[in-house]
């Protein structure tokens with residue numbers, strides 16, 4: 001069979017590279033015409049590029065700290081906010097998460113509030129998302145948060161905790177652990193969760209099962225919500241047993257797992273996270289999940 005590459009595939013390859021470097025207008029220009037085409041499964045990715053590019057056309061970037069930038073459309077800020085006051089608030093939220101997890105705030109980070117016109121019902125993650133880009137980690141937050149201070153601070157804390165997880169674990173934290181740290185940092189918990197999980201009315205998932213349940217774009221919203229709540233409870237249990245700084249240390253252990261240990265782990269059929277947990281707190285993934293369920297049933 002002849003191997004050939006379609007113009008759309010080339011366009012997407014160029015777009016991927018540009019997006020990774022946050023040249024979002026260039027990324028969008030490349031796929032705007034070919035459209036989602038062969039990537040029809042990636043409609044949400046296309047929309048992310050579009051939203052970030054639309055924002056870039058109108059935004060300004062403000063240096064908030066040596067490691068932190070704010071990208072915002074000044075004309076979209078309400079009367080209660082200025083780039084300075086919003087920047088100060090974002091800085092406080094991020095620094096607080098860093099302090100709690102024992103992280104030195106070394107990763108360059110850009111927090112972008114997306115354009116109002118990108119705040120459509122299709123918006124992929126209602127409370128924002130974090131992308132591991134170059135030369136910075138990028139946190140994107142929807143426009144509607146500009147009018148909701150409490151939710152805004154929670155969303156910044158949640159997404160910045162992802163920056164911390166990614167950097168301390170060198171990108172090795174599984175989804176469930178990343179969300180455990182982020183939901184814990186955000187501090188917003190569904191008051192029904194403990195009871196419904198305890199009573200078995202919400203199924204308590206095994207690690208491998210939970211791992212695949214954070215798909216905000218394709219998953220059933222209720223299932224995704226429960227997955228976040230389960231992760232949040234695991235985060236609280238970990239913080240209760242080892243302290244929040246201990247949780248930061250666990251992420252560091254995960255990032256520094258040596259090749260030999262990984263090889264042994266693979267032979268034993270254990271994940272990298274399982275190994276790091278055993279090394280750090282003497283229990284594996286499955287015990288951690290079981291212990292958390294015991295703990296909420298206390």
Ligand SMILES: [Zn+2]
Nearest residue numbers: 158162179182
């Ligand atoms: Zn998250």
